[in-house]
Amino acid sequence: MSDEVPRIGVAGWPVLHSRSPMIHGFWLEKYGIAGSYGLLPIPPDDARHFFANLPVSGANVTIPYKETAFRCVDETDEQARRLGAVNTIYIRDGKTIGTNTDGYGFLAHLKATAPEWRSASGPVVLLGAGGATRAIIGALLDDGVSEIRIANRTLRRAEELENAFGERVSAHAWDQRAEILKDATLLVNTTSLGMKGNPPLDISLAQMSKGSVVYDIVYNPLETELLRQAHSLGLVSVDGLGMLLHQAVPGFELWFGHRPEVTEELRDLVVASLVEG
Numbered sequence: 001m002s003d004e005v006p007r008i009g010v011a012g013w014p015v016l017h018s019r020s021p022m023i024h025g026f027w028l029e030k031y032g033i034a035g036s037y038g039l040l041p042i043p044p045d046d047a048r049h050f051f052a053n054l055p056v057s058g059a060n061v062t063i064p065y066k067e068t069a070f071r072c073v074d075e076t077d078e079q080a081r082r083l084g085a086v087n088t089i090y091i092r093d094g095k096t097i098g099t100n101t102d103g104y105g106f107l108a109h110l111k112a113t114a115p116e117w118r119s120a121s122g123p124v125v126l127l128g129a130g131g132a133t134r135a136i137i138g139a140l141l142d143d144g145v146s147e148i149r150i151a152n153r154t155l156r157r158a159e160e161l162e163n164a165f166g167e168r169v170s171a172h173a174w175d176q177r178a179e180i181l182k183d184a185t186l187l188v189n190t191t192s193l194g195m196k197g198n199p200p201l202d203i204s205l206a207q208m209s210k211g212s213v214v215y216d217i218v219y220n221p222l223e224t225e226l227l228r229q230a231h232s233l234g235l236v237s238v239d240g241l242g243m244l245l246h247q248a249v250p251g252f253e254l255w256f257g258h259r260p261e262v263t264e265e266l267r268d269l270v271v272a273s274l275v276e277g
């Protein structure tokens, strides 16, 4: 790393809603580290030039530029290549390197919140086949899950994931989403259903047995109807906010050289901002 104070930011369009400046700003202050983390609103016509000539010391990348960044950085690591998407850029030896920390964030939060859950304990059901789903499949397979069943409204997109990730992954029609829950030990909602402004996810969790885990990566609202149902049935529920907080950890360490901690204090700060809207 150079002697200059790192200037980092989150690049997207629009990007105003991003909680990343709050998260990294909290850590910079807590650890007394010199550096900054701001918003980088990049209009679509400027995106390729921005990522090919990065004018900052590092960046997070959000919608709609994760694929553009993947194509424009000098190098990518294995995580980014597997997903074809970059959410974190850092610089080493004058080169921009793109990685992806979404899968790490997903798994770190799962293990912190549901420590009894084991990848070997049984099949996993994923609902959705969008951008976030790929990172989650990669993390679960790396952790040793032997069977992942994916149901998506557009079956073709689930089948694409089945083809991309191999025999441990199977695609299912959306109307089979409750049936495939039988003997599953983990259900993950990776659709945008349940998010503020969207309809709730319509599914009965009655087939899931006690001790099974329901993880909703939607974090606004924090307690979705899916998690309320899980709670009422005595299932273990995991909300989406922790994934957002944990995915920020590797980036902070790469840019500022200190591994930060996800604490209740940080979580409370971000929860308060979600409540304010």
Ligand SMILES: NC(=O)c1ccc[n+]([C@@H]2O[C@H](COP(=O)([O-])OP(=O)(O)OC[C@H]3O[C@@H](n4cnc5c(N)ncnc54)[C@H](OP(=O)(O)O)[C@@H]3O)[C@@H](O)[C@H]2O)c1
Pocket (backbone or CB within 6 Å): 102, 105, 127, 128, 129, 130, 131, 132, 133, 152, 153, 154, 157, 190, 191, 192, 193, 195, 217, 218, 219, 240, 241, 243, 244, 245, 247
């Ligand atoms: N906690 C975190 O850190 C984190 C990280 C990333 C994303 N997220 C959240 O995860 C959600 C998905 O994000 P994404 O980037 O993966 O989105 P995306 O690429 O747009 O994918 C959206 C998914 O939702 C499905 N869907 C949308 N409307 C539906 C409906 N009415 N009925 C059934 N399925 C529907 C889509 O199905 P089709 O394929 O049929 O369109 C697709 O599978 C968002 O709420 C986002 O905020 C959270």
